[in-house]
Amino acid sequence: MTAVKADERLADVGRLRRTLIRPELGAVVGAIIVFAFFAAQSPVFRSPAGIANWLDPAATLGIMAVAIALLMIGGEFDLSAGVLTGTTGLILVTLATEYGVNVWLAMLISLAVALGIGSLNGIVVTRTKLPSFIVTLGSFLMLQGINLGVTKLITGTVQVSGLRTAPGFESARVIFAGTIQIGQVHFRVAILWWLTATALATWVLMRTRAGNWIFAAGGNEQAARAVGVPAARTKIALFMTTAFAAWLVGSIMALRYTSVQANIGIGQEFIYIIAAVIGGCLLTGGYGSAIGAAIGAVIFGMADKGIVFLGWDADWFKFFLGAMLLLATLANRLVRRYAEEVKR
Amino acid sequence: MILQTRAIGKAFGSVLALREVSMGVAAGQVTCVLGDNGAGKSTLIKILSGVHRHDAGELLLDGVPVSFASPRAALDHGIATVYQDLAMIPLMSVWRNFFLGSEPRKSFGRFDVATARRVAREELHAMGIDIRDVDQPVGTLSGGERQSVAIARAVHLGARVLILDEPTSALGVKQAGVVLRYIARARDRGLGVVFITHNPHHAYPVGDRFLLLNRGTSLGEYAKADITRERLTSLMAGGAELEQLEHELRRE
Ligand SMILES: Nc1ncnc2c1ncn2[C@@H]1O[C@H](COP(=O)(O)OP(=O)(O)OP(=O)(O)O)[C@@H](O)[C@H]1O
Ligand SMILES: [Mg+2]
Numbered sequence: 090m091t092a093v094k095a096d097e098r099l100a101d102v103g104r105l106r107r108t109l110i111r112p113e114l115g116a117v118v119g120a121i122i123v124f125a126f127f128a129a130q131s132p133v134f135r136s137p138a139g140i141a142n143w144l145d146p147a148a149t150l151g152i153m154a155v156a157i158a159l160l161m162i163g164g165e166f167d168l169s170a171g172v173l174t175g176t177t178g179l180i181l182v183t184l185a186t187e188y189g190v191n192v193w194l195a196m197l198i199s200l201a202v203a204l205g206i207g208s209l210n211g212i213v214v215t216r217t218k219l220p221s222f223i224v225t226l227g228s229f230l231m232l233q234g235i236n237l238g239v240t241k242l243i244t245g246t247v248q249v250s251g252l253r254t255a256p257g258f259e260s261a262r263v264i265f266a267g268t269i270q271i272g273q274v275h276f277r278v279a280i281l282w283w284l285t286a287t288a289l290a291t292w293v294l295m296r297t298r299a300g301n302w303i304f305a306a307g308g309n310e311q312a313a314r315a316v317g318v319p320a321a322r323t324k325i326a327l328f329m330t331t332a333f334a335a336w337l338v339g340s341i342m343a344l345r346y347t348s349v350q351a352n353i354g355i356g357q358e359f360i361y362i363i364a365a366v367i368g369g370c371l372l373t374g375g376y377g378s379a380i381g382a383a384i385g386a387v388i389f390g391m392a393d394k395g396i397v398f399l400g401w402d403a404d405w406f407k408f409f410l411g412a413m414l415l416l417a418t419l420a421n422r423l424v425r426r427y428a429e430e431v432k433r
Numbered sequence: 434m435i436l437q438t439r440a441i442g443k444a445f446g447s448v449l450a451l452r453e454v455s456m457g458v459a460a461g462q463v464t465c466v467l468g469d470n471g472a473g474k475s476t477l478i479k480i481l482s483g484v485h486r487h488d489a490g491e492l493l494l495d496g497v498p499v500s501f502a503s504p505r506a507a508l509d510h511g512i513a514t515v516y517q518d519l520a521m522i523p524l525m526s527v528w529r530n531f532f533l534g535s536e537p538r539k540s541f542g543r544f545d546v547a548t549a550r551r552v553a554r555e556e557l558h559a560m561g562i563d564i565r566d567v568d569q570p571v572g573t574l575s576g577g578e579r580q581s582v583a584i585a586r587a588v589h590l591g592a593r594v595l596i597l598d599e600p601t602s603a604l605g606v607k608q609a610g611v612v613l614r615y616i617a618r619a620r621d622r623g624l625g626v627v628f629i630t631h632n633p634h635h636a637y638p639v640g641d642r643f644l645l646l647n648r649g650t651s652l653g654e655y656a657k658a659d660i661t662r663e664r665l666t667s668l669m670a671g672g673a674e675l676e677q678l679e680h681e682l683r684r685e
Binding site for chain 2: 295296297298299300301302304305308309312313314315316317318375376
C-alpha cells in the first residue's frame with residue numbers, strides 16, 4: 090500500500106507543476122519584469138496616457154501575433170503575413186483614391202483578395218506537403234514585388250495617399266482607426282479589436298471542436314487524420330484567419346495614416362512569430378496560447394515605446410528582441426520536455 | 434462475420450505486399466494476425482481501416498463488398514484502428530485525445546468540454562484504466578496506458594471492429610498483460626478485434642482465430658481448436674529456421 094501512497098503524492102506534485110507551467114507563464118513573467126523596469130525609470134511610462142501610448146503598438150502587433158499563434162499551434166508558419174498587411178492597405182487606398190471606390194467597398198474587395206491569398210497559401214502547403222516556411226517565403230517575395238511594382242505602375246511613386254477625401258472614409262475611420270476616451274485619456278480603437286481577437290481565438294482554441302483540431306493538426310497531423318480530423322481543412326482555415334488578421338491590421342493602418350508605403354510590413358512577419366513564441370508557442374506546433382501571444386505583443390509595445398521614453402537609442406530595441414526570444418525559447422523547451430517526458 | 438477479406442491483394446508498384454489473403458473477424462471474437470517483419474500485416478490492416486485501397490479480391494462488410502475511401506469512411510462504418518506509433522497526440526490532454534475527431538457538441542459547434550472530461554474519466558474507469566488525471570498530457574502516460582486509452586476510446590465511440598497494430602510490441606511483460614486485458618474486455622463488450630502481433634505468446638491467450646502471414650501470402654487461418662500454441666509458435670518462426678538458428682547459436 091505504501092507504493093500507492095507514494096504514487097498519489099507524486100501525482101499531486103505533478104498537478105501543481107502543471108498549473109504553474111502553462112504556455113503563457115514565460116510571457117506573463119516577462120511582461121511584469123519589462124513593465125517594472127520601464128515604469129521604475131519613467132513616470133510617463135506608467136501614467137494612463139503612457140499606457141495608452143504603448144498599448145497601441147501592442148494592439149496592432151497583437152492582432153497579428155494572435156492569428157500567427159493559432160497558425161503555429163496548427164503546425165505552420167506564414168512569412169507573407171507582414172507584407173499582406175501592406176497589400177491590403179494598398180488595395181484599399183488605391184481603389185478609393187485612384188478609382189473612386191467607396192472605402193467600405195474597397196475594404197470588402199481587399200478582404201476578398203486577402204482571403205484568396207490566405208487560402209492559396211493553405212492549399213499549396215496542404216497539397217504539396219512542402220514546408221510552409223518555404224511556400225510562404227515564396228508568397229512573401231511575390232507580394233513584396235507586387236506591392237512595389239503595381240504601386241509604381243499606378244501612381245509613379247512608391248506610396249499611395251489621400252484616403253481622407255474618399256467617400257465613406259469618416260465612418261470607416263471611426264470604427265477601425267478612431268479613439269475612445271476614458272477619463273482624460275484617448276485609447277486607440279485598435280486596442281478593442283486586439284482584445285476581441287484574443288478573446289475569440291482563446292475561445293476557439295479551448296472551447297470548440299475546431300480548437301481541438303488545431304492542436305491535433307499541429308501536434309501530430311497523421312495521428313489526427315487517422316482519427317478523422319480534417320487536418321488539411323483546418324490548416325487552410327488557419328491561413329485564411331491569418332490573412333483576415335492582416336487585412337484588419339492593414340485597414341487600421343491605412344485608415345489611420347490615410348496613406349500607405351509600398352514597402353510597409355516587410356520584416357514584421359518575424360516579429361509576429363517572435364511574439365507568438367514568447368507567448369509560449371512551440372516552433373514545432375501543437376502547443377501554445379493566444380493569450381500568451383497577446384502578452385508577447387504587450388512586451389513588444391512596452392519595449393518599443395519604453396526605450397523612446399527613456400531617451401535611449403532605438404537600436405537597443407533589436408538587442409532586446411533577441412534576448413527575449415532566446416529566453417522564451419529556453420523556457421518553452423523546459424515546458425515541452427516536461428509535457429513529453431514519459432513516465433515509466 | 435462483420436468484416437471479411439476474400440483473396441485480397443495489394444501491390445505497391447512492383448512490390449506485391451499482399452497476395453490472396455482471406456480472413457475474417459466476428460463480433461465478440463479476436464482474430465490475431467501473425468507474421469514476421471515485412472509479412473504484410475500492416476498492409477492488410479491498412480486496407481481494413483481505409484488507409485490503402487485493395488487492388489485484388491474483395492473486402493466485405495456485413496457480407497457486402499466495400500472499399501473505404503479514407504480512414505474517416507472506415508470509422509463511419511464503425512471500424513476503429515489504433516496504430517502503435519500514431520495513436521495519440523502527446524502534447525494534448527487525455528480527455529482531448531479521447532474525443533479527438535468525435536468531439537461532443539453543444540450549439541454553435543461548441544465543444545462540450547465538461548461532458549468530454551466527465552465521460553473520458555468514467556469510460557476509462559469502466560474499462561478499469563486507472564488514470565490519475567484526465568488533464569495530464571498523453572505524453573506523460575506510459576506506453577501501455579496510452580494503448581489502453583486508445584482502446585477505451587474506440588470502444589466508447591461505438592466501434593464494431595477494433596484494429597490494433599502491434600499494441601504490445603514495445604511493452605514490457607506487465608504492460609503487455611494490461612493491454613491484453615483491455616483487448617479481452619473490448620471483446621466481451623461485443624466488438625470484433627483484429628490484433629496484429631509478432632508474438633504468439635500474446636496472441637494465443639486472447640485469440641479465437643489466427644491468420645498467419647509470410648512474405649505477403651497467407652499460411653492459413655486457424656480456429657483456436659485447430660492449432661496448439663507450439664504449432665503456432667513454430668509456424669510463426671518458420672520451425673526449421675528456428676532449429677537452424679538454435680544450432681548456429683550453440684556453444685562449441
Ligand atoms: N507504401 C508502401 N510502398 C511500397 N512498399 C510498401 C509500402 N508499404 C509496405 N510496403 C512493403 O510491403 C511489404 C509488407 O509491409 P508491411 O508493413 O505490411 O509489413 P508488416 O508485416 O507490417 O511488417 P512489420 O512487422 O515490420 O510491421 C514490405 O516489403 C514493405 O516494404
Ligand atoms: Mg507493421
